Amino acid sequence: MALIVQKFGGTSVGSIERIQAVADKVIKSRKQGHQIVVVVSAMSGETDRLLGLSGEISSQVSKRELDVLLSTGEQVTIALLSMALEAKGCAAESFTGGQVCILTDSVHSKARIMEIDAQRVSKALEDEKVVVVAGFQGIDADGNITTLGRGGSDTTAVALAAALEAQECHIYTDVDGVYTADPRIVNMARRIDRIAYEEMLEMASLGSKVLQIRSVEFASKYNVSLRVLSSFEEGPGTLITTEDKSMEQVLISGIAHNRDEAKLTIRGVPDTPGIASRILGPIAKANIEVDMIIQNIGDDKSTNFTFTVHRGDYKRGLEVLQGISEELGADGVSGDDNIVKISVVGVGMRSHAGIASQMFEALATEGINIQMISTSEIKISVVVDEKYLELGVRTLHSTFGLDKGN
Amino acid sequence: MALIVQKFGGTSVGSIERIQAVADKVIKSRKQGHQIVVVVSAMSGETDRLLGLSGEISSQVSKRELDVLLSTGEQVTIALLSMALEAKGCAAESFTGGQVCILTDSVHSKARIMEIDAQRVSKALEDEKVVVVAGFQGIDADGNITTLGRGGSDTTAVALAAALEAQECHIYTDVDGVYTADPRIVNMARRIDRIAYEEMLEMASLGSKVLQIRSVEFASKYNVSLRVLSSFEEGPGTLITTEDKSMEQVLISGIAHNRDEAKLTIRGVPDTPGIASRILGPIAKANIEVDMIIQNIGDDKSTNFTFTVHRGDYKRGLEVLQGISEELGADGVSGDDNIVKISVVGVGMRSHAGIASQMFEALATEGINIQMISTSEIKISVVVDEKYLELGVRTLHSTFGLDKGN
Numbered sequence: 001m002a003l004i005v006q007k008f009g010g011t012s013v014g015s016i017e018r019i020q021a022v023a024d025k026v027i028k029s030r031k032q033g034h035q036i037v038v039v040v041s042a043m044s045g046e047t048d049r050l051l052g053l054s055g056e057i058s059s060q061v062s063k064r065e066l067d068v069l070l071s072t073g074e075q076v077t078i079a080l081l082s083m084a085l086e087a088k089g090c091a092a093e094s095f096t097g098g099q100v101c102i103l104t105d106s107v108h109s110k111a112r113i114m115e116i117d118a119q120r121v122s123k124a125l126e127d128e129k130v131v132v133v134a135g136f137q138g139i140d141a142d143g144n145i146t147t148l149g150r151g152g153s154d155t156t157a158v159a160l161a162a163a164l165e166a167q168e169c170h171i172y173t174d175v176d177g178v179y180t181a182d183p184r185i186v187n188m189a190r191r192i193d194r195i196a197y198e199e200m201l202e203m204a205s206l207g208s209k210v211l212q213i214r215s216v217e218f219a220s221k222y223n224v225s226l227r228v229l230s231s232f233e234e235g236p237g238t239l240i241t242t243e244d245k246s247m248e249q250v251l252i253s254g255i256a257h258n259r260d261e262a263k264l265t266i267r268g269v270p271d272t273p274g275i276a277s278r279i280l281g282p283i284a285k286a287n288i289e290v291d292m293i294i295q296n297i298g299d300d301k302s303t304n305f306t307f308t309v310h311r312g313d314y315k316r317g318l319e320v321l322q323g324i325s326e327e328l329g330a331d332g333v334s335g336d337d338n339i340v341k342i343s344v345v346g347v348g349m350r351s352h353a354g355i356a357s358q359m360f361e362a363l364a365t366e367g368i369n370i371q372m373i374s375t376s377e378i379k380i381s382v383v384v385d386e387k388y389l390e391l392g393v394r395t396l397h398s399t400f401g402l403d404k405g406n
Numbered sequence: 407m408a409l410i411v412q413k414f415g416g417t418s419v420g421s422i423e424r425i426q427a428v429a430d431k432v433i434k435s436r437k438q439g440h441q442i443v444v445v446v447s448a449m450s451g452e453t454d455r456l457l458g459l460s461g462e463i464s465s466q467v468s469k470r471e472l473d474v475l476l477s478t479g480e481q482v483t484i485a486l487l488s489m490a491l492e493a494k495g496c497a498a499e500s501f502t503g504g505q506v507c508i509l510t511d512s513v514h515s516k517a518r519i520m521e522i523d524a525q526r527v528s529k530a531l532e533d534e535k536v537v538v539v540a541g542f543q544g545i546d547a548d549g550n551i552t553t554l555g556r557g558g559s560d561t562t563a564v565a566l567a568a569a570l571e572a573q574e575c576h577i578y579t580d581v582d583g584v585y586t587a588d589p590r591i592v593n594m595a596r597r598i599d600r601i602a603y604e605e606m607l608e609m610a611s612l613g614s615k616v617l618q619i620r621s622v623e624f625a626s627k628y629n630v631s632l633r634v635l636s637s638f639e640e641g642p643g644t645l646i647t648t649e650d651k652s653m654e655q656v657l658i659s660g661i662a663h664n665r666d667e668a669k670l671t672i673r674g675v676p677d678t679p680g681i682a683s684r685i686l687g688p689i690a691k692a693n694i695e696v697d698m699i700i701q702n703i704g705d706d707k708s709t710n711f712t713f714t715v716h717r718g719d720y721k722r723g724l725e726v727l728q729g730i731s732e733e734l735g736a737d738g739v740s741g742d743d744n745i746v747k748i749s750v751v752g753v754g755m756r757s758h759a760g761i762a763s764q765m766f767e768a769l770a771t772e773g774i775n776i777q778m779i780s781t782s783e784i785k786i787s788v789v790v791d792e793k794y795l796e797l798g799v800r801t802l803h804s805t806f807g808l809d810k811g812n
Contacts, residue, residue: 016462053486056422058493065492068500069485072478079475080459086471087464094474098504099549120549143505143526 002167003035003125007135007157010044012172012231013077016084019043022231023084025172026130030090035125037164039135039157040081042073063108067137067147071097074134074153082132092130095120097137098145102156104138110149111138113156116163133160154215162222169219169226170237171211176230177238178203178210180402181255185393188403192253193236196243199253200226202345202379216240243347251355252346252400255393261291262314263339263371263383264307264321268331271303279305279324286320288313292341292374292381302331306372308383311337339371340389343381344396356380362399368392408573409441409531413541413563416450418578418637419483422490425449428637429490431578432536436496441531443570445541445563446487448479469514473543473553477503480540480559488538498536501526503543504551508562510544516555517544519562519624522569539566560621568628575625575632576643577617582636583644584609584616586808587661591799594809598659599642602649605659606632608751608785622646649753657761658752658806661799667697668720669745669777669789670713670727674737677709685711685730692726694719698747698780698787708737712778714789717743745777746795749787750802762786768805774798 006026013019022038029036050069054061078094085092100120104111124131135153138146148155154171161169177191178200195203197220204213210228219226219240229237269275276295283290293307309317314337321333349355359380363370368391372383384392397403412432419425428444435442456475460467484500491498506526510517530537541559544552554561560577567575583597584606601609603626610619616634625632625646635643675681682701689696699713715723720743727739755761765786769776774797778789790798803809 016459020463050482053422053482054489057426057486057489060493061489062492065485065488065500068488068502069482072481072485075478075481076456076459076475079471079478080463082471082474083460083463083467086468087466094471096474096551099551145502145505 001033001035003037003164004029005037005039005157005161005164005166005169006172007039007153007170008041008172008231009153010041010047011174013040013081014044016080019077019080019084022081023088023090025231026085027088027090030130037121037125037131037133037160037166038081039133039153039160040074040077041135041153042070043077046073046076064144067108067145070147071134071137071145074136078132078134085130085132090130091128092132093124094132094134095124096134097156098139098143100133100160102138102159104140104146104148106140106142106144106146108144108146111140111146113138113148113159116159118160118163121160121164154212155218158215158218158222158224158226161224162218166224168239169224171215171226171228172231173210173228174231175210175228176233176235177228178240179254181393181397182257185257185390186255186397188394188397190402190404191235192238194239194241194244195253196347197240198243198378199345199347200240202343202376203254203256211240249348250346251348251352252344252402253348254345255396255400255402256343256345257389257393258341259386259389260311261308261339261341261383262311262317262335262337264309264314264317264333264335266305266321266325266328266330266333268302269305269325269328271301275303275328276305278328279321280307282320282324283307283309283317286316288317288320292372292383294372294374308339308341308372338386339383340386341381341383342389342392342396343379344400345379347378349378349380358399359396362395363392366391366395368395407439407441409443409570410435411443411445411563411567411570411572411575412578413445413559413576414447414578414637415559416447416453417580419446419487420450422486424637425483425486425490428487429494429496431637432491433494433496436536443527443531443537443539443566443572444487445539445559445566446480446483447541447559448476449483452479452482470550473514473551476553477540477543477551480542484538484540491536491538496536497534498538499530500538500540501530502540503562504545504549506539506566508544508565510546510552510554512546512548512550512552514550514552517546517552519544519554519565522565524566524569527566527570560618561624564621564624564628564630564632567630568624572630574645575630577621577632577634578637579616579634580637581616581634582639582641583634584646585660587799587803588663591663591796592661592803594800594803596808596810597641598644600645600647600650601659602753603646604649604784605751605753606646608749608782609660609662617646655754656752657754657758658750658808659754660751661802661806661808662749662751663795663799664747665792665795666717667714667745667747667789668717668723668741668743670715670720670723670739670741672711672727672731672734672736672739674708675711675731675734676736677707681709681734682711684734685727686713688726688730689713689715689723692722694723694726698778698789700778700780714745714747714778744792745789746792747787747789748795748798748802749785750806751785753784755784755786764805765802768801769798772797772801774801
């Protein structure tokens with residue numbers, strides 16, 4: 001018998017029929033002898049309906065009240081799922097974020113969980129009940145309702161799993177696991193059985209949108225084993241857990257990519273201390289997030305400075321950079337929003353040399369020009385022209401032995 | 407400056423437009439220098455929508471979870487109204503029943519308020535905020551969400567007014583006050599300026615559905631002055647308060663009626679002690695509520711026993727009574743579901759004799775036959791054939807000097 005936290009997102013509970021299916025799934029786990037805590041999101045469409053109502057009042061509503069409004073979405077789901085469980089003869093009890101004391105800070109609409117007092121949940125589990133908890137929400141120290149922001153239900157699930165010392169935290173999604181690459185691009189992509197937290201973080205931040213980054217960070221911090229599963233089909237899914245020996249044997253876990261990038265360059269800026277912050281300061285002030293940053297070595301007195309931003313921020317970034325260029329007396333700015341980022345990720349990299357050169361060689365063989373390079377301990381990313389995306393990902397997937405049947 | 411509790415029902419907050427109108431009304435009171443606590447119901451239609459969802463799951467859902475589900479209705483309204491107030495520049499803060507510690511018993515779906523800890527509300531009022539509270543809901547001692555049942559928002563408002571020692575509790579409805587009779591029947595009906603709690607209770611129980619009986623009882627118990635006002639037009643409304651000298655001068659306050667009645671008679675039952683309970687016991691067991699009860703004096707050995715029930719219970723009542731009749735060896739049963747009850751209500755009755763004879767005489771003059779009579783200290787009710795309803799009410803309205811312009 002194990003204690004398992006199961007999280008179902010908005011699509012999985014999007015209709016009464018689907019809520020009934022979730023109830024069946026929960027009962028199946030219960031019958032295997034497990035104690036079950038279920039975390040649910042608002043029914044898909046409900047949050048938008050509520051936002052529509054508040055939007056009719058004003059485009060700038062009080063964030064405190066928006067949290068009061070939106071938190072009703074999950075409250076509806078916990079009640080309906082508990083009803084469905086009880087109607088099927090499975091004792092269940094629902095709790096709002098406040099009722100299970102999910103204590104957060106007071107930053108409405110993107111609060112962070114500070115503490116969970118899991119007593120009430122433990123009590124209900126002892127009473128042989130399935131515990132159904134509203135995701136995405138908590139209360140602050142003054143008892144105000146808060147919400148955790150997008151993807152917050154995953155974080156609720158992981159936080160509860162940590163507080164309850166659950167054996168595993170199951171995240172049900174519309175895919176059946178984490179893949180070695182996007183199966184829409186690489187038809188030879190394989191589902192990964194086990195992946196380390198750091199790898200998953202790199203994959204997530206690079207565009208594999210199976211899990212919210214915050215929930216993976218949280219799981220890593222509190223050592224909660226996460227399993228990504230499909231809401232709609234049976235299967236073992238992908239286990240996200242601490243790195244182990246067997247993982248080190250695997251060189252590369254997956255090939256990630258991100259289409260959503262654009263590149264900005266400022267040429268001929270004086271190569272003096274503090275120049276990076278004089279460039280990136282105004283960019284940050286304009287609320288533009290910067291991803292990769294590369295400063296090329298130039299001649300004696302000047303240098304070129306390149307960085308990537310979200311594609312949606314490209315035009316605004318170019319304008320801001322134009323201003324900076326004039327101010328600094330640089331040679332000019334240029335940019336390109338037809339680029340993508342491709343990365344190889346794997347904790348095996350730590351103990352194996354030569355991954356980078358193997359990667360660059362494979363790309364060169366296919367005639368793919370590399371525009372930028374950035375590396376971390378367990379990841380190598382390159383920026384290439386958008387037209388090479390599919391070819392690049394497939395080439396690397398095959399090069400590192402990830403294709404199905406290998 | 408006074409502290410006023412204002413309650414707006416589902417129709418008054420049935421759309422964003424109406425919520426904006428309520429916000430304007432609240433701000434107007436605020437600008438007159440009053441401290442305002444607003445109690446709101448779910449937007450009209452919302453409770454039915456939620457009941458529809460739970461009905462899709464099962465016809466017999468857990469009452470605890472139904473309360474979790476339905477309580478979201480008011481939570482949506484408090485958030486939207488607070489947003490509307492803030493958008494109009496009026497500081498406001500919303501609270502669920504649990505957040506303002508409306509402590510109830512644990513009888514889900516018809517919980518009773520045990521205690522209110524008004525500290526949080528007082529604090530927000532001190533901070534110069536309008537306090538917006540979800541009606542109809544509370545929490546029990548274990549922190550479970552409860553609802554107060556139909557009309558519960560009125561009770562929430564009165565209970566808060568009592569706890570806060572508010573000067574008045576304003577109940578906004580779709581009518582502009584309590585009338586001397588139903589204006590749809592008596593076009594000479596007048597709005598009553600002041601009415602005593604007991605009179606209002608009699609009027610309410612007799613079918614004047616302006617206020618829920620429970621909220622009037624509560625107001626009477628805690629001496630809260632209630633004012634019934636229109637959500638849609640300006641006006642002083644009707645003040646419901648303790649009886650005072652000026653009220654005693656008024657003989658009759660109003661003429662109430664109830665169409666929803668049916669009459670059942672069991673004839674020739676043995677006139678022995680305990681006979682009433684042998685008849686009414688099985689009726690109560692069948693969950694049929696009995697209103698008026700009359701036992702006529704019969705001959706030496708037997709008597710006729712008549713009572714009225716809700717018209718919807720008529721057929722079932724007749725069946726149950728048939729069984730009782732056979733068991734007791736009575737002469738038989740009969741019934742009539744074409745009857746109505748008409749009542750004259752007034753605290754002035756206490757100090758004035760002859761009201762009853764005046765009433766019966768007026769009805770006789772119009773040829774209206776009285777089938778049953780029942781009296782209390784401040785009310786006389788008669789049962790008559792349904793066809794006499796309008797004539798009877800108008801006649802008595804005029805007889806007791808209630809017509810407009812008098």
